Amino acid sequence: MVTLIRQEIFKLIHKRSTLIGTIALLVLMTIFAIFSKLQPSFSDPKGDFIAAYGGLSWVVFFMIAACSTIIAMEFQYGTVKELLYRKYYRGQILASKWITMFLYSLYFYVLSFIFSIILKLVLFNSKFSLTDLYSNDQSIMHTTLVTYAGNFVGLWLLLSLVLLLANVFKSSAAAISVGIVGYFATSIVSSLLFMLINKWEWVKWNPLNMLNLPTQLSNSTVVGTLTRLSNAELVWGNLIYTAIFLFLGYLIFRKRNV
Amino acid sequence: MNDILTVEKLNKSFGSKKVLKDVSFNVQPGKIVGLVGPNGAGKTTIMKAILGLFDFQSGNILVNGERISIVHHQPLSDVGALIEYPGIYPFLTGRQHLELFADNETTRKEDIQNIITKLNIESYIDRKAKGYSLGMKQKLGIALALLNKPKLVILDEPMNGLDPKATKELRDLILQLTKAGTTFLISSHILSELEKLVDEIVVIDDGKIIKQTSMEALSDSNGNYLVLTTSDDEKARKVFIDEGIKLEQTTEIRIKKTSDDQLASLIQLLSNHGVNIIDVQHEHSDLETSLLDLLDNKQVEE
Ligand SMILES: Nc1ncnc2c1ncn2[C@@H]1O[C@H](COP(=O)(O)OP(=O)(O)OP(=O)(O)O)[C@@H](O)[C@H]1O
Numbered sequence: 001m002v003t004l005i006r007q008e009i010f011k012l013i014h015k016r017s018t019l020i021g022t023i024a025l026l027v028l029m030t031i032f033a034i035f036s037k038l039q040p041s042f043s044d045p046k047g048d049f050i051a052a053y054g055g056l057s058w059v060v061f062f063m064i065a066a067c068s069t070i071i072a073m074e075f076q077y078g079t080v081k082e083l084l085y086r087k088y089y090r091g092q093i094l095a096s097k098w099i100t101m102f103l104y105s106l107y108f109y110v111l112s113f114i115f116s117i118i119l120k121l122v123l124f125n126s127k128f129s130l131t132d133l134y135s136n137d138q139s140i141m142h143t144t145l146v147t148y149a150g151n152f153v154g155l156w157l158l159l160s161l162v163l164l165l166a167n168v169f170k171s172s173a174a175a176i177s178v179g180i181v182g183y184f185a186t187s188i189v190s191s192l193l194f195m196l197i198n199k200w201e202w203v204k205w206n207p208l209n210m211l212n213l214p215t216q217l218s219n220s221t222v223v224g225t226l227t228r229l230s231n232a233e234l235v236w237g238n239l240i241y242t243a244i245f246l247f248l249g250y251l252i253f254r255k256r257n258v
Numbered sequence: 259m260n261d262i263l264t265v266e267k268l269n270k271s272f273g274s275k276k277v278l279k280d281v282s283f284n285v286q287p288g289k290i291v292g293l294v295g296p297n298g299a300g301k302t303t304i305m306k307a308i309l310g311l312f313d314f315q316s317g318n319i320l321v322n323g324e325r326i327s328i329v330h331h332q333p334l335s336d337v338g339a340l341i342e343y344p345g346i347y348p349f350l351t352g353r354q355h356l357e358l359f360a361d362n363e364t365t366r367k368e369d370i371q372n373i374i375t376k377l378n379i380e381s382y383i384d385r386k387a388k389g390y391s392l393g394m395k396q397k398l399g400i401a402l403a404l405l406n407k408p409k410l411v412i413l414d415e416p417m418n419g420l421d422p423k424a425t426k427e428l429r430d431l432i433l434q435l436t437k438a439g440t441t442f443l444i445s446s447h448i449l450s451e452l453e454k455l456v457d458e459i460v461v462i463d464d465g466k467i468i469k470q471t472s473m474e475a476l477s478d479s480n481g482n483y484l485v486l487t488t489s490d491d492e493k494a495r496k497v498f499i500d501e502g503i504k505l506e507q508t509t510e511i512r513i514k515k516t517s518d519d520q521l522a523s524l525i526q527l528l529s530n531h532g533v534n535i536i537d538v539q540h541e542h543s544d545l546e547t548s549l550l551d552l553l554d555n556k557q558v559e560e
C-alpha cells in the first residue's frame with residue numbers, strides 16, 4: 001500500500017500540471033493581495049487573509065482538475081492494465097489514489113496558509129495582528145482555522161463526487177464540468193433550495209445543502225436558520241456523503257473490465 | 259500438477275457475445291508457448307483474463323497452482339506482462355517508468371540498469387516518453403514486463419513495431435531468459451519469428467482452442483518432404499511408381515518423408531536402375547503452412 005502511494009506521488013510530482021498549479025496559486029493570491037492593498041476602500045484585509053487571498057477558492061479548481069484526471073489518465077494513456085495486473089487489490093489501488101489526492105489537498109491548504117502569512121507580513125503587517133478579534137469574538141487566527149477546516153470538509157464532498165464521476169465516465173472532461181458546476185450550483189440554487197427546505201423539512205439532508213458548511217461556519221446564526229442544520233450535523237452530513245460517494249466509486253472500480 | 263499456468267474451461271462473454279468457449283491449456287515451467295490464431299480469436303482476452311483484468315463467467319485460471327480472479331491477484335507478483343500496446347505516461351522518462359515499477363527495494367538499481375542494457379535502450383531512456391517512436395515505446399513496454407525478473411512473462415504481439423535488429427535481440431533475450439528458467443506465453447502474428455522461439459503452440463480460433471502441440475509434432479503431422487533432382491527425372495518417376503512409392507502432384511519429384519532411413523533406400527533403388535541423384539532437399543513445412551492447414555481443416559482436438 002505504501003508502495004502504491006509512493007508511486008502515485010511520484011507520478012503527481014512529475015506531472016507538469018502540479019508545478020503549474022502551485023505557481024498559479026501563488027501568483028493568483030499575490031495579485032489578489034496587491035489589488036486589495038491598492039483598493040483599500042473595497043477590501044477587507046482581515047477577511048482577505050482568512051480566505052487566503054482567494055487561495056481557498058482556487059484550490060477547489062486545482063483539486064477538481066487533479067481528481068478528475070488521476071483515474072481518467074490511466075485509461076487515457078492505457079496504463080490502467082499495467083496498474084491493475086500487479087499483485088495488489090483493486091481497492092488498494094483506488095485507495096492509494098484517494099490518499100494521494102488527500103495529501104495533495106493538504107499540501108495546497110498548507111501552502112495557501114503559509115503564503116497568506118507571507119503576504120500579510122509583506123503587504124498588511126501594520127493593518128492588523130493575527131490575535132485581533134474578528135467575528136463571534138474569536139481571534140483572526142481562530143476564525144482562519146475554522147474557515148479552512150470547513151472549506152476542507154466541503155471540498156472533499158465535492159471531490160468525492162468528482163472521483164466517482166471520473167470513474168463512471170472514464171473521462172476527465174465530464175468529471176471536471178460536473179465538479180465546477182457543483183461548486184457554483186450551491187450559490188446559484190441555494191435560495192431556491194432554502195425555499196424548498198422551508199416547505200419540506202427533509203430536503204435539508206440533500207448533498208447540495210451540505211455544501212453550505214463553509215458559509216454557515218463563518219456566519220452561523222443567519223445561515224443556520226436557512227439550512228436548518230447545526231454545524232455538527234453539517235459536518236457529519238458532509239463526511240457521510242463523502243464516504244458514500246467514495247464507496248460507490250469503489251464498487252464500480254472493483255469490477256471494471258479493462 | 260506442476261504447471262506454472264493452467265487454464266481450465268474458461269468461458270467469457272462480453273454482453274451476449276461469447277468470446278471464449280471452454281478454453282483449456284497449460285504451460286509448463288521453462289517453456290516458451292506461442293498463442294496463435296486469427297484476428298479476434300480471443301488471444302488478448304485470454305491474456306487479460308490470466309492477469310485478473312476482468313471477470314469471466316466460468317472456469318479456472320491457476321498460476322503456480324493458485325487461483326487468479328479479478329479480486330485475487332497475489333500469485334501475479336511473479337508475472338510480468340505487455341498487453342496489446344504499452345501503457346506509457348508521456349510526462350515521465352523511460353527510466354522514471356522503470357523506477358516507478360521496480361519492486362525489489364534492494365536490487366532496483368541493478369535491475370533497472372540490467373534491463374536497459376539488455377534491451378539496448380540506453381540512448382533514449384532519459385528522454386520524456388512523449389517523444390518516443392512506436393518501437394521505442396514497445397521496447398520500454400517489454401522492459402517493464404521483464405523488469406522484476408518474473409517467473410512467467412506474458413507478451414501480446416511483442417515484435418510489434420520492432421526493427422529486424424531489435425527483433426533478433428528480443429528473440430535472443432527471450433531464449434537467454436528461458437535458459438535461466440523463465441516461462442513465456444507469447445502471442446504473435448509474425449509466425450516466421452514465433453517459429454524460431456516457441457517450444458509449444460496453442461492454436462485458437464473463434465474462442466475455441468483447436469490444438470495444443472509441441473512444435474516438432476506440429477511440423478511432423480503436416481509432413482516433411484524429400485525433393486529429389488536426378489540425372490533422369492522421367493525414368494526416376496517411373497521407377498518410383500512401379501515400386502508403389504507415392505509422389506506428390508508437383509513438377510519436382512517430391513516424396514513425403516516417413517522415416518530416417520528412407521533416403522538411403524531411395525538412393526539404392528534409383529542406382530539399381532542406373533539413375534543418379536544430383537541433389538536432395540529436405541523440405542519442412544513452416545508454421546505458417548501448418549497453421550493455415552489447421553485453420554482450414556478445423557480438425558478440433560478431442
Ligand atoms: N471490451 C470488449 N467488449 C466487447 N467485445 C470485446 C471486448 N474486447 C474484445 N472483444 C471481442 O472479443 C473477441 C476477441 O478479441 P481479442 O482482442 O481477444 O482478439 P485477439 O485474438 O487478441 O485479436 P488480434 O489478433 O486482432 O489482436 C473479438 O471478437 C472482440 O470483438
Ligand SMILES: [Mg+2]
Binds near residue numbers: 301302303342414
Ligand atoms: Mg490481440
